[in-house]
Amino acid sequence: MAEFPAALRYTVEHEWVDTSSPAVVGVTSVAAEALGDVVYLELPAVGASVEAGTVIGEIESTKSVSELYSPVSGTVVEVNQAAIDDPAVVNADPFGAGWLFKVEVSSEGQLLTAEEYGQHTGH
């Protein structure tokens, strides 16, 4: 089944975060598949402070809506305007062009390795 990029770390709510600075945050292929076609993204504003494990936005598909949790605490420095304009990219490339926002990280939340996330999701 699905392979999750080993360089990323994950949350049980199906977000991923990389190790760059600022850190890039997105949702996983598992989330994208479960949602169906993403049609609307609500992301935190640039400059907003986010707290790990709290709801910071919404991701909406034709069929359902789910909340976005921040995997890390810090300050949002950029959002993916291309994904807001055309959310289909989240389905097409959730670990790449479908990234959601970038954070200047002050602290991390509870994060899983790719292997742990794979076990968590049963993949």
Place this chain on the structure above:
Amino acid sequence: MDKKTPLHDEHEALGASLTGFGGWLMPLRYTSDLAEHRAVRAAAGLFDLSHMGEIWVRGTGAAAALDHALVGSAAAIAVGRAKYSMICAEDGAVLDDLIVYRTGDAEFLVVANAGNAPLVASELAERSAGFDAVVEDRSDETALIAVQGPQAEDIVAGLVAGDDVATVRSMKYYAASPVTLTLADGGTVTALAARTGYTGEDGFELFVPSSSAVALWRTLLAAGEPLGLVPAGLSARDSLRLEAGMPLYGHELDTTTTPYEAGLGRVVRLDKVGDFVGRAALESRRHSAPSRVLVGLRGLGKRPARAGYPVVAPGSGRPVGTVTSGAPSPTLGYPVAMAYVTPELSAEGTEVGVDVRGRTEPFVVVPLPFYRRPQH
């Protein structure tokens, strides 16, 4: 444990995501909700609807039995035609919405929603007592495959021969006829072909014995593919019927609703001769002002309303209704919803709010349906 349709293995082989619905394990989507939705609007979609209930009512008293059991007039349906109807309780509550096909002078097929089929079958049996009519629930032996979309006629007509070609080509909306389809494996199957559907597009629904379901499904997929047909799941079916303003039992209709609130009073034939279950309650309901009315809502923002969200008065935030179905419309590009609201806020053009997870989004009352297919 959800039941599996005769096409379950086909869905698995096609990589469908499966979901429980009305007691059945059904394909939610094969690839993409949006792609399946758009294929039905632009070309064609193939749906497994084998979860639906097929209940036959036969006998010289079948029409009279159905006239007593349902709110519509079965006796008024011509052989080979169909009618949308409802079965109500004594208090006028909708137990299910149905399509009634008259397949012979003394033979009717009643198609019920999956989750309600056992109840409808037992109510029909009970209500037929005293009439010369036999009720037979054939749901488990019957598969239902729908081909929906502008290419549906060409696809189905391409699989029949002789007189059946003209039968398919000239079949009117809400008509039905047996036709013999040639299968890809060389065999044939006789289906009851009906020009009905739940998508807002032209299309056919094909009732066949469960044993022929797989061969027919594969035949239709192969024949339709060059014309743009794709298999489509319940997710697309739901967004298609919502755009077409069609009610879904459990959302727009339930046992707290009479046909009048749902804007479907036309299906209640108070002018028919004889008593029917629910008549007294529906007669008085018809003449009293409804406390709520089903309306269409168009979202002015981007965030769609979903079933269960409160409708609120603009400004005051006072609750004035509830959303019954809602989604971003793939065809129209803006959020659409159906909702029950108080009558004073039901006029076209009325602005209301919907509480979308704690934040009020602006919506405006619009006529149903949201989408009408282009007429040729």
